[in-house]
Amino acid sequence: MKPKLLVIIGPTAVGKTKLSVELAKRFNGEIISGDSMQVYKGMDIGTAKITEAEKEGIPHYLIDIKDPDEPFNVQEFQERANEAIIDIHSRGKLPIIAGGTGLYIQSVIYDYQFSEAPTDPAYRKHLENRINAGEIDSVMDELRNIDPESAERIHPNNVRRVIRALEIYHCTGKTMTDQLLDQPKEMKYDTLLIGLTMEREKLYQRIDQRVDLMVEQGLVQEVREFYQQGLRDCQSIQAIGYKELYDYFDHKTSLNEALDALKQNSRRYAKRQLTWFRNKMDVVWYDMTDTEGFAKKTEEISAFIAGKLLIKANK
Template sequence: MKKKLLAIVGPTAVGKTKLSIHLAKQYNGEIISGDSMQIYRGMDIGTAKVKPEEQEGIPHHLIDILEPHEDFSVSDFQALALQKIDRIHAMDKLPLLVGGTGLYVQSVTHHFQFSEVGGDKEVRERWEAYLQQHGAEALHQVLTMKDPEYAKELHPNNARRVIRALEVIDSTGQSMSAYQQDWDRTSPYQLVMIGLTMDRKVLYDRINQRVDQMIEEGLLEEVKRLLSLGLPPDTTALQAIGYKELILYIQGQMNLDEAIELLKRNSRRYAKRQLTWFRRMKEVTWFDVTDLSKWKENEEIIAQYVQESYSY
């Protein structure tokens, strides 16, 4: 019999963390973060990392496991998440995979085998040489021409994944976005996927309010502290939304108000990309949580859906 896995997905600021804690308490669960930036220590405010006092005693995994300068890939994440799922099941508990990084979540829910996508050392070395000669922006521009959809998912400074995508194209003749579209395998888990959505205007207002709250809580000081550790501004971790915009202010390229507005705009655009990604996944059952006055009611509706899905 397949092992149970409950996934909670959706755009930033929609309420995934709050719901996950409620369901974990109700169904004896532990939470695995599906966020590509919450893995880094010291990046708390900008990633909206759940605070210890907000966890309500529920164990949270794959948070604060790396320093910001350390490399980490989706295949690294997949391996660790699969280990955590097995350990949680060994304790006869329910694993909840919660987050908004689509590729990270899907790599776990469907056991994407990265080795299945062909590779070629000679091709990889050629693109690595191109990177050294022309730089990350030029390399990313090549991918944009070859696979514009997948290029949108990658920051130019994430050269490791950009090179991997180019390697796949040159080695197999098929783009990474095409592989993802063709990817229709059944999950190896007894998978229940909850998607949270809300009216676009309400969501965008929540995102704007969240950014304002982050600034009040000291996001600028958090960014300065990371830079004081000697991290180059183009470190992959510091290219996360919430960090790269304030670095532009610190570098004198724009004033603080402009940086905050850019942060809000980038966060809204990211939310749109998240929704696009998860709406491609046929397993997601969507729940509209626009009416925040009915949050408790919606929590119980979703909890009932989980109970019926797993026959608790």
């Protein structure tokens, strides 16, 4: 018997955190964050990290496990998430992954195998020479054109990974993302994927309101502390909400322009998340546009989960 696994996915600001906690209470569950940036300590406001009060006593995993100057990738996420799933299941509880990083979640539920693609030293040297000559923006544009998902994940200053992503495509004709997605789609666990969606105008409004609330909560100061520590050439600072404010601190934009860019980039990210989930994952979708009807929607989702995973909900 495969361990049961519940996965809650959807775009940023759609309500995954609140629902996952409610479902964990109902189904004796524990939650694994599927967010690629909430792993970083101190990046609390900008990543909308769940607070201790919001957890309502439910254990959470893969949050605050990395310092901001440390790298983190899909393979490490897969390893750590699998360990957490086995641990949670061994104690008779239901593992619940909640998050919005599509490739990370897929790597776990489909048990992706990470193997080495061929190399081309001459091509790699060519890219290194271009980057050393100051052409990193041009090289990143090439990566965005052929593999936008990898370009989203890889910081331009992580030259080794930028080059490797382009080298894989050069050698195989397939992107790094395609190689993962082409793997057999046999699920490692008895998995149920619940997707949350929302009418786009309402979702974008919620995203804008969330950014305004982040600013009230101290987002600018949170990012300024990283800036003053000299954190720059690292993956964490590429997160939405941090890179835009770095431009403000570098006097490239005004604060209002930086916040407008943050909102716009968050809306674009939400759109990409929805496209990814709908095209590449087998999901049962629930519309959360009526935020006043959250309790009723939670009952509906709970009944569906109980029937599909054959588990009883707590009263």
